[in-house]
Amino acid sequence: MSTTTAPPPPAATTAPTTRAVPFTRLVGVELRKLYDTRAGMWLLISIVGITAAVMIIGALTMKSADKTLDNFMGLAGVPQGILLPILGIMAVTSEWSQRTGLTTFTLEPRRLRVMGAKIAAAVLLAIVALVIVVALGGLLWALAGTGDWTLGAVQMGELLVGQVLGILFGLAFGMALLNTPAAIVAYFALPMAWSIALSIAGDRLEFFQRWFDTGTTTNPLFNHHMDGEAWARLGVSHLVWVGIPLAIGLWRVLHREVKSA
Amino acid sequence: MINVNGLTKRYGEHTAVDDVTFTVPPGTVAGFLGPNGAGKSTTMRMIVGLTPPTDGSATVLGMPYAQIGNPGLSVGVLLDASAQHQGRTGREVLALGARLMGLPSSRVDEMLTLVGLNGTEGARRVGGYSLGMRQRLGIAHALLGDPQVLILDEPANGLDPAGIRWMRDLLRGFAARGGTVLLSSHLLNEVEAVADRLVVIGRGRIVAQGTKDELLARGGAMVRTSDDARFAQAAQAAGWSVTRLASGGVSVEAETDDVGQLAFDQGLVVRELRSADSAGLEDLFLTLTADTAREQVPGAEEVPA
Numbered sequence A: 001m002s003t004t005t006a007p008p009p010p011a012a013t014t015a016p017t018t019r020a021v022p023f024t025r026l027v028g029v030e031l032r033k034l035y036d037t038r039a040g041m042w043l044l045i046s047i048v049g050i051t052a053a054v055m056i057i058g059a060l061t062m063k064s065a066d067k068t069l070d071n072f073m074g075l076a077g078v079p080q081g082i083l084l085p086i087l088g089i090m091a092v093t094s095e096w097s098q099r100t101g102l103t104t105f106t107l108e109p110r111r112l113r114v115m116g117a118k119i120a121a122a123v124l125l126a127i128v129a130l131v132i133v134v135a136l137g138g139l140l141w142a143l144a145g146t147g148d149w150t151l152g153a154v155q156m157g158e159l160l161v162g163q164v165l166g167i168l169f170g171l172a173f174g175m176a177l178l179n180t181p182a183a184i185v186a187y188f189a190l191p192m193a194w195s196i197a198l199s200i201a202g203d204r205l206e207f208f209q210r211w212f213d214t215g216t217t218t219n220p221l222f223n224h225h226m227d228g229e230a231w232a233r234l235g236v237s238h239l240v241w242v243g244i245p246l247a248i249g250l251w252r253v254l255h256r257e258v259k260s261a
Numbered sequence B: 001m002i003n004v005n006g007l008t009k010r011y012g013e014h015t016a017v018d019d020v021t022f023t024v025p026p027g028t029v030a031g032f033l034g035p036n037g038a039g040k041s042t043t044m045r046m047i048v049g050l051t052p053p054t055d056g057s058a059t060v061l062g063m064p065y066a067q068i069g070n071p072g073l074s075v076g077v078l079l080d081a082s083a084q085h086q087g088r089t090g091r092e093v094l095a096l097g098a099r100l101m102g103l104p105s106s107r108v109d110e111m112l113t114l115v116g117l118n119g120t121e122g123a124r125r126v127g128g129y130s131l132g133m134r135q136r137l138g139i140a141h142a143l144l145g146d147p148q149v150l151i152l153d154e155p156a157n158g159l160d161p162a163g164i165r166w167m168r169d170l171l172r173g174f175a176a177r178g179g180t181v182l183l184s185s186h187l188l189n190e191v192e193a194v195a196d197r198l199v200v201i202g203r204g205r206i207v208a209q210g211t212k213d214e215l216l217a218r219g220g221a222m223v224r225t226s227d228d229a230r231f232a233q234a235a236q237a238a239g240w241s242v243t244r245l246a247s248g249g250v251s252v253e254a255e256t257d258d259v260g261q262l263a264f265d266q267g268l269v270v271r272e273l274r275s276a277d278s279a280g281l282e283d284l285f286l287t288l289t290a291d292t293a294r295e296q297v298p299g300a301e302e303v304p305a
Helices: A023-033 A038-062 A068-075 A077-097 A103-106 A113-145 A153-177 A180-212 A220-225 A226-255 B040-045 B090-101 B106-114 B131-143 B161-176 B188-192 B212-217 B228-237 B256-265 B281-289
Strands: B002-011 B014-024 B029-033 B056-059 B075-078 B149-153 B182-186 B197-200 B205-211 B221-225 B243-244 B251-252 B270-275
Touching: A023 A077, A023 A113, A023 B090, A023 B243, A038 A068, A038 A077, A038 A113, A038 B228, A068 A077, A077 A103, A077 A113, A077 A153, A077 A180, A103 A113, A103 B090, A103 B228, A113 A153, A113 A226, A153 A180, A153 A220, A153 A226, A180 A226, A226 B161, B014 B040, B014 B056, B014 B182, B014 B197, B014 B205, B029 B040, B029 B188, B040 B056, B040 B149, B040 B182, B075 B131, B090 B106, B090 B131, B106 B131, B106 B205, B131 B149, B131 B161, B161 B182, B182 B188, B197 B212, B205 B212, B221 B228, B221 B256, B228 B243, B228 B251, B228 B256
Parallel strands: B029 B182, B029 B197, B075 B149, B149 B182
Antiparallel strands: B002 B014, B002 B056, B197 B205, B221 B251, B221 B270, B243 B251
């Protein structure tokens, strides 16, 4: 454990550069941090594994007429919708719970750039997840499917929007709470409580359900029934459920003291 | 070069760091000394911009830390060796840093070798590391970008005696080549051997600072001569602060060399002469921080580390 090798000499007179770390490099590092830990790696393996399992089981139990590519891919929505946001949550909260923020924010003191890189990395991961879903769906369809390859660019785009919004949902809650268990519980409990409250209230609050319940507003994305009003409702509901926590979270991350204990 | 100017941090009513000012010139190792909770870590976090100061400012290499682009290439920082993701391997921790700073991955192996972590150890997860290994990894991370400044919070914590010796040599070598080092410790003997300058802090305030020799000279000397009264008179005339000791002898705030010379000039026989700092920095440290150490203040409020 001991060595006598001297470090290379520090350049005593060089003034520090003001040129920041390129954003693409920050994104690359944040992307890598999503899978280079034991927890991150297993979460990714779980996402792929559970998605594949749900799609295969679903495909086997479907009626023959339903075995379209679109239906196969629709099966992936539930497991991905639950698990991808957790990845988003952990991308942020681990900086605090694992105290890596001490290193992260000394290597890049401009915290907004770090958060931007995390968001970009999460979006890239959502794209990769979608590619995997399409590949799995395509494979199942080729083996046991029926109908035509019906998936168009519009539908792909809608699925991608759904995936990206899901992971951003998690990121926003992670940023607002900066605590892994609290953010995971809040992410599941709050929208659920809201949905339950709305359904109990019944017709009187139907307006709120249509405009502010993300469970309701994201439905047309996966059923491919998006129209102008559906997009508006999707935007409004996510402005509330993603935009507000994201704003609170960014403010907290930028102003909060980063310390080890 | 590190410049700290009037840094102050208040948490509500409690002042954790109170008007701290000091400079660490290039080519020196400055020891930042103080009991636990004295404000060392808070000051260091303010220097690197992790904690917003209530008042005052700090610059590293002439600019506020947050304005340095790709700061890992200029300033090596180790604030808490245990603040690493437990599920990441030691090697991966360095690889992430190297990638962010834009360094070749060969740099990772160089640093692992430098701090004495072998290939198997580098491939293990940090969660399984001993504190000493974490410190070595942390020092490797701080040195990754070949910086000119090192800011290390309690880096010797958890190192074995051989490790402490190794780090001392490493930091001395770093400063000898023109680097600037600020390291904190609550253990004096760690700092005594490596630092040129000392900044002693207690309860958020600087209680003493200067070169190590200056601070040690404050301890003064104890002398017994054939005529203590006459010696005391002469010492006072020389402008030294003098105390007659009840047990016989005189305590003088002067170097032993000068005390001996004075006795000789007065034609006095020196019966005993010793430096009051025989116990080293420890006495100085305890004296300077006695009224601020928490041991002396029962029921004192919790001070954030």
